[in-house]
Amino acid sequence: MKVNVHRPRASRSVVTALSALLLGLVATLITIGSAHAAAGCKITYSTNDWGGGFTANLGITNLGDPVTSWTLEWDFAGNQQVGQGWSGTFTQSSKHVTVKSLSYNGGLATNASTSLGFNGSYSGTNTAPTTFKLNGTTCDGTAGPTPTPTPTPTDPGGDGSHAGNPFAGGKGYVNPEWSAEARGDGGTAVANQPTAVWLDRIAAINGVNGGMGLRAHLDAALSQGAGYAQFVIYDLPGRDCAALASNGELGATDIGRYQSEYIDPIASIMADSKYANLKIVTYIEPDSLPNLVTNVSGNTAIAACQTMQQNGNYIKGVQYALNKLHAISNVYTYLDAAHHGWLGWDSNLGPAAQLFATMAQGTTAGVNSVDGFVVNTANYSPTTEPYLPVNDQTRQSKWVDWNYYVDESSFGAAFRQKLIFDGFPSGIGMVIDTSRNGWGGSSRPTGPSTASDINTQVNAERVDRRPHVGDWCNQSGAGLGARPTAAPASGFDAYAWVKPPGESDGASSAIPNDEGKGFDRMCDPTYGGNVLNGNNPSGALANAPLSGHWFSAQFHQLLQNAYPAVS
Numbered sequence: 001m002k003v004n005v006h007r008p009r010a011s012r013s014v015v016t017a018l019s020a021l022l023l024g025l026v027a028t029l030i031t032i033g034s035a036h037a038a039a040g041c042k043i044t045y046s047t048n049d050w051g052g053g054f055t056a057n058l059g060i061t062n063l064g065d066p067v068t069s070w071t072l073e074w075d076f077a078g079n080q081q082v083g084q085g086w087s088g089t090f091t092q093s094s095k096h097v098t099v100k101s102l103s104y105n106g107g108l109a110t111n112a113s114t115s116l117g118f119n120g121s122y123s124g125t126n127t128a129p130t131t132f133k134l135n136g137t138t139c140d141g142t143a144g145p146t147p148t149p150t151p152t153p154t155d156p157g158g159d160g161s162h163a164g165n166p167f168a169g170g171k172g173y174v175n176p177e178w179s180a181e182a183r184g185d186g187g188t189a190v191a192n193q194p195t196a197v198w199l200d201r202i203a204a205i206n207g208v209n210g211g212m213g214l215r216a217h218l219d220a221a222l223s224q225g226a227g228y229a230q231f232v233i234y235d236l237p238g239r240d241c242a243a244l245a246s247n248g249e250l251g252a253t254d255i256g257r258y259q260s261e262y263i264d265p266i267a268s269i270m271a272d273s274k275y276a277n278l279k280i281v282t283y284i285e286p287d288s289l290p291n292l293v294t295n296v297s298g299n300t301a302i303a304a305c306q307t308m309q310q311n312g313n314y315i316k317g318v319q320y321a322l323n324k325l326h327a328i329s330n331v332y333t334y335l336d337a338a339h340h341g342w343l344g345w346d347s348n349l350g351p352a353a354q355l356f357a358t359m360a361q362g363t364t365a366g367v368n369s370v371d372g373f374v375v376n377t378a379n380y381s382p383t384t385e386p387y388l389p390v391n392d393q394t395r396q397s398k399w400v401d402w403n404y405y406v407d408e409s410s411f412g413a414a415f416r417q418k419l420i421f422d423g424f425p426s427g428i429g430m431v432i433d434t435s436r437n438g439w440g441g442s443s444r445p446t447g448p449s450t451a452s453d454i455n456t457q458v459n460a461e462r463v464d465r466r467p468h469v470g471d472w473c474n475q476s477g478a479g480l481g482a483r484p485t486a487a488p489a490s491g492f493d494a495y496a497w498v499k500p501p502g503e504s505d506g507a508s509s510a511i512p513n514d515e516g517k518g519f520d521r522m523c524d525p526t527y528g529g530n531v532l533n534g535n536n537p538s539g540a541l542a543n544a545p546l547s548g549h550w551f552s553a554q555f556h557q558l559l560q561n562a563y564p565a566v567s
């Protein structure tokens with residue numbers, strides 16, 4: 001791990017083909033909510049005109065209650081005619097245009113946005129329409145009346161039902177092995193923080209090279225009087241299909257071994273009644289399902305990910321893990337949902353939520369087998385960007401690149417709502433891995449910029465100092481982020497340190513090893529990048545060891561640039 005990919009907009013040919021397909025169907029508009037649902041919307045409309053033709057770009061922001069599909073309407077003032085459109089099904093009757101959402105972009109949470117556009121023709125002047133309606137409501141930029149909220153059922157907790165927030169009400173297990181590394185390397189101030197234990201190979205279940213195995217960790221958690229302990233389930237067949245640094249021990253077809261030699265023994269240890277009062281948090285298979293969303297077609301297709309899609313072993317493996325782990329009443333399951341710089345674009349966010357939902361529906365307990373989602377696992381995306389607004393101008397910058405999200409708080413909240421629309425229980429909780437997303441130190445911006453050039457402005461405002469949001473390996477300049485915190489915000493179960501700070505993301509040059517790990521040039525500081533990071537520098541630190549191995553120089557930098565600062 002950890003690769004990041006973006007595909008800002010679905011390719012036009014794909015969208016056009018989809019639109020053409022949908023045009024032949026009679027779409028039924030379904031709007032969620034009661035007759036009293038609050039409605040409200042904001043539309044942006046801009047065109048690039050040339051002799052007789054134009055391209056229009058529209059942005060929809062839903063200011064009302066969540067919707068699962070939308071219809072946008074307007075009347076042209078002149079004689080404009082819509083031609084090819086994308087991200088919607090367009091029909092025009094005289095001056096009246098109707099656009100219906102597609103399957104992947106119909107769900108809009110409150111305050112969520114999506115974009116669409118079309119090529120058109122005109123004569124005379126190309127006057128922009130002034131009035132737009134979304135699902136029948138005129139979009140005047142305000143939210144309608146707020147309906148009485150439906151109370152969310154409160155969770156009594158402690159009944160082994162998975163309900164509630166496992167991070168609340170007890171301290172987190174401190175991994176003594178990580179703690180000793182941190183304390184021995186100048187990190188005494190943070191060495192008492194809970195971090196996740198990565199079960200990154202079959203041998204880790206019993207302990208690698210005399211180190212602690214799963215039972216030893218659970219026993220230590222009991223003796224610490226911990227309320228919860230965290231484990232990363234990370235050994236899928238064909239692991240890390242879009243990168244090389246964390247390729248694993250199991251080949252693409254080794255699903256049988258994954259089930260019987262990896263998940264089964266883990267589940268059997270976790271199910272030991274001795275641990276019944278400990279809440280066991282599992283983070284399931286980072287990067288796997290997000291890779292199936294973005295890295296199987298188009299210009300970001302990667303053969304190893306196509307293989308994992310075709311043989312179904314990522315889906316089968318995750319379903320198997322959920323079936324076994326969810327069945328244990330004190331084990332909590334969090335699926336990895338990448339980060340804003342990967343799934344944040346709306347052409348990725350919708351399909352990702354649908355893939356998660358379809359996958360979960362195929363488990364024994366259906367969508368209830370998932371307790372929540374973790375974002376930013378082992379990544380560097382900030383929890384919040386305090387000085388960088390998302391608006392029509394900043395979205396055009398190279399950094400934002402049309403994304404509606406620039407940080408994990410906004411992405412996590414929006415993705416959570418989308419997941420709930422797609423069928424997940426309303427109680428699902430998000431976790432943000434804040435282990436290395438602090439971006440403090442002397443390079444941290446201190447306020448908004450007044451630069452007139454949009455790229456200069458955005459680059460001066462962003463706290464995320466990476467060359468590109470797709471950079472993921474040992475990022476230079478990063479700092480420790482928020483210390484682990486339970487229930488930091490509504491809908492969020494925790495800020496957690498899932499990636500143990502100080503452990504490398506990958507070697508900066510090829511290092512022979514028996515862990516199955518390859519050399520990924522995204523970890524090489526001299527690399528100029530590829531399509532996945534917009535051909536930008538890798539931003540990686542030099543002299544890095546293999547992924548998972550202690551990287552002292554990185555740990556020192558994380559302490560130095562911690563935000564909040566380490567006292």
Ligand code: BGC
Pocket residue numbers: 001002198200245246499500503504505506547548549
């Ligand atoms: C590595 C694992 C390691 C984990 C936590 C991953 O990138 O592949 O071996 O346990 O990071 O450091």
